[in-house]
Amino acid sequence: MKTKGLKKDKVNIVTLGCAKNLVDSEVLMTQLKGNQIDVQHESKKDDANVIIINTCGFIDNAKQESIDTILNYANAKEEGMIDKLYVTGCLSQRYSEDLEREIPQVDAFFGTRDLPRLLKKFKADYKQELVGERLITTHSHYAYLKISEGCDRPCSFCAIPLMRGKHISKPMDELCKEAKHLASQGTKELLIIAQDSTYYGLDIYRKRNLAELLENLSLTEGIEWIRLHYAFPTGFPMDVIETMKNNPKICNYLDIPLQHGSTDMLKRMRRGISREKTEDLIFKLREEIPDIAIRTTLIAGHPGETEKEFQEMVDFVEKMKFERLGIFTYSHEDDTHSFSMEDNVPEEVKQERANTVMDIQENISLNHNLAKVGKTLKVLIDRKESGNFVGRTEYDSPEVDNEVLIDASQHYLRIGDFAEILIQDATEFDLHGIPTDTISENE
Numbered sequence: 029m030k031t032k033g034l035k036k037d038k039v040n041i042v043t044l045g046c047a048k049n050l051v052d053s054e055v056l057m058t059q060l061k062g063n064q065i066d067v068q069h070e071s072k073k074d075d076a077n078v079i080i081i082n083t084c085g086f087i088d089n090a091k092q093e094s095i096d097t098i099l100n101y102a103n104a105k106e107e108g109m110i111d112k113l114y115v116t117g118c119l120s121q122r123y124s125e126d127l128e129r130e131i132p133q134v135d136a137f138f139g140t141r142d143l144p145r146l147l148k149k150f151k152a153d154y155k156q157e158l159v160g161e162r163l164i165t166t167h168s169h170y171a172y173l174k175i176s177e178g179c180d181r182p183c184s185f186c187a188i189p190l191m192r193g194k195h196i197s198k199p200m201d202e203l204c205k206e207a208k209h210l211a212s213q214g215t216k217e218l219l220i221i222a223q224d225s226t227y228y229g230l231d232i233y234r235k236r237n238l239a240e241l242l243e244n245l246s247l248t249e250g251i252e253w254i255r256l257h258y259a260f261p262t263g264f265p266m267d268v269i270e271t272m273k274n275n276p277k278i279c280n281y282l283d284i285p286l287q288h289g290s291t292d293m294l295k296r297m298r299r300g301i302s303r304e305k306t307e308d309l310i311f312k313l314r315e316e317i318p319d320i321a322i323r324t325t326l327i328a329g330h331p332g333e334t335e336k337e338f339q340e341m342v343d344f345v346e347k348m349k350f351e352r353l354g355i356f357t358y359s360h361e362d363d364t365h366s367f368s369m370e371d372n373v374p375e376e377v378k379q380e381r382a383n384t385v386m387d388i389q390e391n392i393s394l395n396h397n398l399a400k401v402g403k404t405l406k407v408l409i410d411r412k413e414s415g416n417f418v419g420r421t422e423y424d425s426p427e428v429d430n431e432v433l434i435d436a437s438q439h440y441l442r443i444g445d446f447a448e449i450l451i452q453d454a455t456e457f458d459l460h461g462i463p464t465d466t467i468s469e470n471e
Contacts, residue, residue, distance in 0.1 A: 040076035045084025063152035085119035087359035102133035118191040169444035170217035179223035184365035211250035239267040257283040262300040289344020290337040321423035323352035329378030331369035397454035
C-alpha cells in the first residue's frame, strides 16, 4: 500500500479511443508539466498516485473498454494503490451522471471541454503561453494535428456531436504555430485529424479553408509529409484536390469515411449524398490524382439494412476497389436519430456482413500491393519489431494501414528516417523490400 504524506503527486494518463483523444491527452500533459506536475502517459511503472482516464464513448465496444478501465482503477483505489482517480473524455461527457452513481470511487468526472476545470484539481492554471505546444506520445517523427473540435453533421447513427459539441475550427495561425513547434521536436509527418476536416474554416472564415490551411502548413520547415484524415464527402472542397495534386508535401492519401454504398441506406443515415454522387467524387479524385490511395470506412447492419441494400454495398466495394477499407458493425447509440429505429439486424448477421466485405477487401488489397512489387517507394521508418524494420509509404497511415517490412538482420535503417525501398514481395496487408542503397553496394 502506498504511504500518504507530503510527496508530490505523480500522474499517469491513460488514453482510450481515437487519435483525437490522444491529442487531448498530449495537451493535458503539456499543461500539467507546465505547472511543474510530474506526469506520464500510459506508464508501465506502478508508481503514479493519480490516474486520469481519457475515455471513448463512440460505440459499444469502446464504451465497454472505457468502463472496464475505470472499474480496474476504481478497484486499485479501494485497495490503496492510488490516491485519486479522475475520468475525462467522451464517455464522461455523455454519461457522467450515470457513472457518478455507479462508480463512486472516481473523484471527479470531466467533459471533453473541461480542461481548465480538470487543471484546478491540481491547483494548476491553464497556461495560454503553452497553446500550440504538445508533449508527443507517438514516435516523435510523426504527430497528429487536430484542426477542429466537434461536428455539425446530422448523421443518424453518430453520437459524436452529443459528446464533442458543435464544430469549432482552430485558427490557422495557432495551427501553424503548433506545426512549427512539432517540427522543432523532430516531427516530419503531420496527420491532420478532426471530426470533419473538410468543414474546416466555415465557422471562423465563412468558407471552407482546408486547402489554404494545407498550403500554409506545408511551408513549415522540417515537415515532409502532410496526411489528411476524416474528410466528409458531402460538399467536399474541390480546391483540396488541386492542393494535393500540386503540393509535393501533401500525401496522395485521403481518409474519407463513406459509411455505405446504397443510396437508400445513405438517406436513412442522413449522409446528404447518394451513391452516384459518391462515385462521381471518387472518380474525380482518381482522375486528378491517379496515384491516390483512398481509405474509407463502412457500417454493416444499420437499422433497416436489407439484404438487397447490403449487396449494393458489396457491389460498391467491388467496383470502387478502395486501397484501404475498414468496416464497423452498427452500434445502437441512445439519443441518436437511428436510436428511434428498431435495431432489427441480428448481431450475427451484422458480423457476417462485415466479414464478407473484409474478405472482398483482402483480395483487393492484395492486388493493389502486388502492383507495387518491383517499384521503389519512399518509406518512413516507424519502428523495429520482430526482426524487421517497419515503415510506411505515403499511402499508409499509422496503426490502421499497410506496412513495409525490411529484414533487420540484413539491413540497418534509422527509426524516424525516410528510406528508398525496393518492393520485392507483397501480401494482403504488408509489403517486403530492401533499401536501394543495398542494391548499389552489391552491384
